[in-house]
Amino acid sequence: MRNIQLTISRGTCSTVRASLLVLLSLAIAHAIPDYSGLPPGPYCAGRFDTGRCCPGRQDDCGAPILSTTCYCDDFCNRTREEDCCPDYWSHCKLITLPTEDPLFGGNIRQCFHEGKYYKHGETFLSNCNICKCSSLGQFAKIRCDEKRCLMDTDLLRELESQWDMSWTPGNYSKFWGRTLTDGIELRLGTLNPGKSMYRMNPVKRHYNPDALPREFDARLKWPRDISGIKEQGWCGSSWAISTAQVASDRFALMSKGAEAVNLSPQHLISCNNRGQQGCRGGYLDRAWLFMRKFGVVDEDCYSWSGMNDKCRIRKRTDLRGAGCNRSPNPFRTELYKVGPAYRLGNETDIMQEILISGPVQATMKVYQDFFTYQRGIYKHSRVVENYPTGYHSVRIVGWGEELYGNSPPTKYWIAANSWGSDWGENGFFKLQKGRNECEIESYVLGIWPKTVPYN
Numbered sequence: 505m506r507n508i509q510l511t512i513s514r515g516t517c518s519t520v521r522a523s524l525l526v527l528l529s530l531a532i533a534h535a536i537p538d539y540s541g542l543p544p545g546p547y548c549a550g551r552f553d554t555g556r557c558c559p560g561r562q563d564d565c566g567a568p569i570l571s572t573t574c575y576c577d578d579f580c581n582r583t584r585e586e587d588c589c590p591d592y593w594s595h596c597k598l599i600t601l602p603t604e605d606p607l608f609g610g611n612i613r614q615c616f617h618e619g620k621y622y623k624h625g626e627t628f629l630s631n632c633n634i635c636k637c638s639s640l641g642q643f644a645k646i647r648c649d650e651k652r653c654l655m656d657t658d659l660l661r662e663l664e665s666q667w668d669m670s671w672t673p674g675n676y677s678k679f680w681g682r683t684l685t686d687g688i689e690l691r692l693g694t695l696n697p698g699k700s701m702y703r704m705n706p707v708k709r710h711y712n713p714d715a716l717p718r719e720f721d722a723r724l725k726w727p728r729d730i731s732g733i734k735e736q737g738w739c740g741s742s743w744a745i746s747t748a749q750v751a752s753d754r755f756a757l758m759s760k761g762a763e764a765v766n767l768s769p770q771h772l773i774s775c776n777n778r779g780q781q782g783c784r785g786g787y788l789d790r791a792w793l794f795m796r797k798f799g800v801v802d803e804d805c806y807s808w809s810g811m812n813d814k815c816r817i818r819k820r821t822d823l824r825g826a827g828c829n830r831s832p833n834p835f836r837t838e839l840y841k842v843g844p845a846y847r848l849g850n851e852t853d854i855m856q857e858i859l860i861s862g863p864v865q866a867t868m869k870v871y872q873d874f875f876t877y878q879r880g881i882y883k884h885s886r887v888v889e890n891y892p893t894g895y896h897s898v899r900i901v902g903w904g905e906e907l908y909g910n911s912p913p914t915k916y917w918i919a920a921n922s923w924g925s926d927w928g929e930n931g932f933f934k935l936q937k938g939r940n941e942c943e944i945e946s947y948v949l950g951i952w953p954k955t956v957p958y959n
């Protein structure tokens with residue numbers, strides 16, 4: 505009987521107790537409150553004789569506090585929860601808490617958190633959240649903001665424990681201390697691909713899909729002509745970087761190296777500002793339209809700053825003042841321009857395009873776990889499905905297949921990211937191919953560079 509009663513009373517009790525916790529956590533969701541404003545009490549002291557509060561865990565052993573109840577039973581000892589009355593220790597247990605006992609989670613003078621002590625009132629960072637050691641009545645407790653962090657120990661552990669992972673996650677210290685929102689706003693940077701994609705022309709290709717190779721890598725086929733890896737930093741500029749790099753690759757390929765050029769994404773960020781948001785993201789159709797109508801300069805002429813700075817080159821005559829060298833090609837009299845961008849409709853069309861004309865630009869939906877990718881064939885994990893996502897543009901340079909035991913081969917794309925070469929497989933990643941994973945096959949573009957005759 506006792507056991508049953510205990511079970512029931514615990515159930516009800518948890519609900520009541522949960523309400524104070526909810527109250528407190530609601531309060532901390534936005535800011536860290538100062539608990540010194542709690543009514544002075546007495547709480548336990550108003551109901552029980554000194555040293556004679558309740559043994560065990562009892563639902564009805566409490567006192568009103570704010571609009572809920574705090575407790576005066578021995579369960580406080582075990583849980584050290586916030587639902588104990590502020591005067592529980594002093595009144596019920598006649599204990600002045602020791603100043604340095606981490607087991608109590610803190611006291612009026614100090615807090616203890618992840619192996620360190622903090623003074624009352626002190627704030628500090630715990631990964632991406634601001635924490636404060638503040639008082640709850642007589643006690644000091646750590647209160648932290650509850651933002652979701654971009655890189656997170658629990659997430660890494662959870663990913664590592666998934667049985668069906670075809671890729672290896674890892675900890676990147678450059679993403680540590682930032683929120684998931686920062687990651688989505690500043691590490692990606694491609695706006696609303698659905699809408700802008702409607703404005704692109706689809707192309708029809710004639711080829712035999714069965715004759716396509718199982719593996720292809722533009723980096724091996726054209727080692728001199730394929731661009732390396734950029735690091736966009738905390739600037740949502742994948743729209744500009746992928747555009748400049750796909751165009752650079754194609755200038756080099758089309759001209760057979762005569763116009764091997766490293767085109768400037770910064771020129772796009774600073775000067776392609778109509779309807780674009782610089783380091784807060786951009787549309788690909790607008791970037792290509794700018795390259796088609798106005799053209800861009802090379803990296804030496806407009807070097808990377810990773811900021812929305814004032815446009816220095818609005819017209820050709822600005823080039824002289826900007827200290828830009830003449831193009832190595834004496835026949836080039838204008839900026840680097842391209843023809844209209846075109847859309848590639850399906851997996852084999854994309855493969856055929858890369859095989860014949862070089863890397864393409866693709867837009868993918870980024871889930872949080874993508875930030876942790878180290879190697880393998882990426883596919884987003886279920887564990888991050890319900891968290892915020894964003895769109896990102898990358899450059900697909902090839903594809904391949906991998907065999908696992910007796911199962912059918914896993915097909916993948918090889919793509920270049922813009923998070924530095926310390927991320928992923930030297931800055932590149934593999935992603936499942938043929939299943940529109942992360943919408944990678946939905947928004948794929950190619951362009952034709954306007955090379956000029958040489959010699």
Ligand SMILES: *[C@@H]1O[C@H](CO)[C@@H](O)[C@H](O)[C@H]1NC(C)=O
Pocket residue numbers: 581582597599
């Ligand atoms: C907490 O409870 C344990 C037994 O569960 C007891 O040994 C200890 O003295 C109690 N501590 C305080 C501070 O009451």
Ligand SMILES: *[C@@H]1O[C@H](CO)[C@@H](O)[C@H](O)[C@H]1NC(C)=O
Pocket residue numbers: 656657660675676677680
């Ligand atoms: C990840 O890296 C950060 C920063 O370098 C470090 O503080 C953290 O303990 C690491 N976490 C794991 C799970 O390795």
Ligand SMILES: *[C@@H]1O[C@H](CO)[C@@H](O)[C@H](O)[C@H]1NC(C)=O
Pocket residue numbers: 708709713849850851852853
């Ligand atoms: C893609 O479309 C082309 C026609 O444009 C077609 O020949 C090809 O079989 C399609 N490939 C796939 C994988 O559906």
